[in-house]
Amino acid sequence: MARLTGGDPSLLRRINSAVVLHALRATDCATLTEVTRVTGLSRPTVEGVVEGLIEAGLVVETAAEEGAARRQGRPARRFRFRAEAGHLLGLEIGVHRVAALLADLDGRVIGARAGDVDERVDADERLERLDAAIGELLDTAGVPRGSLRAVGVGTPGIVEADGTVRLGTALPGWTGLGLGERLGRSFKCPVLVENDANAAVVAEHWKGAARETDDVVFVLAGLSPGAGSLIGGRLHRGYGGAAGEIGALHLLGREATPETLLSTTDEPLHPLDEQAVAAVFAQAREGDQRALAAMDRFIHRLVHDVAALVLALDPELVVIGGWAAGLDGVLEPLRRELARYCLRPPRVALSHLGEAAVATGAVRLALDHVEEQLFAVEGTVTARR
């Protein structure tokens, strides 16, 4: 409950400012009369607040429409939120690629850059590749670094609240890396680091396959599958940030590893060799019996992992992503088997965002942070995260 102490006019001003900004951001542009109606504030209050927001660079007067001018003689002044007043970066640092998305303060993506990275390069080289991609992206878009308000990052591993990678076995030199602090040196704005599957589920909820539901598990299928979950619309990180690391059931256990299951020879695949996986999927599509058998083993394992997640969490929807190609064959067996294992089988859908999911989620996390700064005042916290 907000404590509305009558004696704090600056708090009231901040609340009114947030309310007006919210109203303007929800529409293309609006007159003072419209803002007054929507917010319930008085006309003089709205005028004062809008004046302050114009000075802060967050609101601008738009050109009056011609039609309105003609009808009314003197047109009403119209105002809009300046989404271009600041920018956000959404970064993915993966095993095989780095990617960066540039967005405005409405979260609209205005530029993208990605590059392949060898899975064996060390942390320094990987981050240099990322930095180069960011530099090109900002140059091309003509956005200065100082315009960035927040940077979101999605990467494999267990990530601490301060942006340190506590455990990240998929990338060389990742475990123990102070990734948030390290990236923070390149930016003057906050850098928010998140597990890649967590970023992906946020993205699918924002603009992908999970727009309609607040209870969703996103499975980042791969040789070591991970998962991110929203419960009631909120990211479930777990007590130590390790929720959803279901791949560990096989990586650390005594059971057959996925790279053995997926092999069509007597040799297991390399744990991170996704090209080899894609080749097996392709052979299976062409009817190769050994590849089909390998696919079967792999799908059986994936179904088991997903079933364990579903039984533990009981989501409304499971979104399968990760490998851009080849996974559509997973859906039907998954649905069939979940109906056997689960008391109330969830819906199962493929990722809509594909390989853009992680970076898109990183944009959303950066946007959440900026919205908290712009719209939150003491006692009124935005509910998104």
Add this chain to the structure above:
Amino acid sequence: MARLTGGDPSLLRRINSAVVLHALRATDCATLTEVTRVTGLSRPTVEGVVEGLIEAGLVVETAAEEGAARRQGRPARRFRFRAEAGHLLGLEIGVHRVAALLADLDGRVIGARAGDVDERVDADERLERLDAAIGELLDTAGVPRGSLRAVGVGTPGIVEADGTVRLGTALPGWTGLGLGERLGRSFKCPVLVENDANAAVVAEHWKGAARETDDVVFVLAGLSPGAGSLIGGRLHRGYGGAAGEIGALHLLGREATPETLLSTTDEPLHPLDEQAVAAVFAQAREGDQRALAAMDRFIHRLVHDVAALVLALDPELVVIGGWAAGLDGVLEPLRRELARYCLRPPRVALSHLGEAAVATGAVRLALDHVEEQLFAVEGTVTARR
């Protein structure tokens, strides 16, 4: 945020009343001066509110302490919350037993009654046994049925919000039973039905092994294990109320069932024959090789199930309960295996409440409901559930 509209004096009265009641309940007894200090309300407001609470039967003036009387000449009047102003029932309806706890409005248990039930009896007979236990309990305590403010119930199965058992394979006639509505006929107060493992985790958090943590998974170990979870102190039921039904992984799947794993002969145990399970545990303690091997198989399976829950949820603590005896041998293997499987192994503890866990949790659920009624006003919702 509460809308503190100046024009609604009855809302303000309710808020003030809740605040004073809260303050009185947090202490044995208090003077008006103490209440004034703690609540920040004015003396006349406190006097008016306390008068109203006395009329409602929720507060009573206590006898002044003799010491205070001597020191001050005229002793200050002292008031206390009347925990005896109403009562709660916490019920367990299990496979082999029914149990009832009677508590006052502080949640203090003032009576208990339990009875064995054959696992094969139908719903009518099971509920008759329960009703008899409740009748004896209320008679012995001298509490009239009309004094009950809320009844909590814990039972196996997936329970809908309205108290209907959507799926309950462990008890004959349970699936589809309108348990809340059925029990409601016997009481004039609300009846709240909850899955048994969910009730148990609430209990361990309230007064058991999980008092210190808000992120806990309670595993109701049995031939078909189930689990209840608190995330950030809140019960996680899942989208369809089926969260934690991890036993389905084996019940519905093609893998060996627990009753086969635990058998020391070539015949599987009966799925609900817990006496036979206890016998295997006892033989194992005496060093019987076949029993030890059966225990090993069973523990391996339990560890796998718990690991799946832990990887999905990443709790701070796992509490193992269910079978009152024999489970202490599970802890060490569980800790050892979780350290192998899990990236960040949780603490593992035995249930403190044993077979009282489910009924105790049912008391807490009833108490939550009453507290919401007593202390909540529009816009101020207690955070417990």
